Amino acid sequence: MTTILTSTFRNLSTTSKWALRSSIRPLSCSSQLHSAPAVQTKSKKTLAKPNMKNIVVVEGVRIPFLLSGTSYKDLMPHDLARAALSGLLHRTNIPKDVVDYIIFGTVIQEVKTSNVARELPAVAEFSTNETMGHSADRLAAAFAVSRMEQDEYALRSHSLAKKAQDEGHLSDI
Structure with missing residues (x-):
């Protein structure tokens, strides 16, 4: 290494x-x-x-x-x-x-x-001292993604994951 x-x-x-x-x-x-x-x-x-x-x-x-x-x-x-x-x-x-x-x-x-x-x-305990929430807010602002769009995307992602699990598509993990 x-x-x-x-x-x-x-x-x-x-x-x-x-x-x-x-x-x-x-x-x-x-x-x-x-x-x-x-x-x-x-x-x-x-x-x-x-x-x-x-x-x-x-x-x-x-x-x-x-x-x-x-x-x-x-x-x-x-x-x-x-x-x-x-x-x-x-x-x-x-x-x-x-x-x-x-x-x-x-x-x-x-x-x-x-x-x-x-x-x-x-x-190795390096840190920018920036919290994940602050980093996410900064990136969302830089790419002009609203909080509503983030929430809609998260809801869709979780819904699709639940559907895939219910249909047995995730049985190997």
Whole structure:
């Protein structure tokens, strides 16, 4: 499992001390993560435009490879992911609240687990501090969906599910 933290710096001149210590590194292999110098750009073509965010890859980490059926056998993928992310945060001393994105990947997907990358921020206790209700209201406003339309859709969805269950279409789940 590999985890990479990225952070969006909206104003590079006022970034935190940890951001100034971090360097942009090539990620072609893990040994380069520790030995590569900070990337210096001189070309104006590589600089962000005024309205664009500056994206910075802060660091990457992976859990050690082990023989199948050994030490990791009783752990779920999200537990391993949480350990990798916790180690990454500890190594970089970056506060959770400044991490904008987590890029995560696995070599072999565990069949008992859904999308580990989607679940990782939740199990690692990352939060935007936005409640689900507020998020839903914000999205509904952005897409101009009224409360009445939401309720009608929910009623139709539940009615169709009940009908499918009564007709035996959901007997296998």
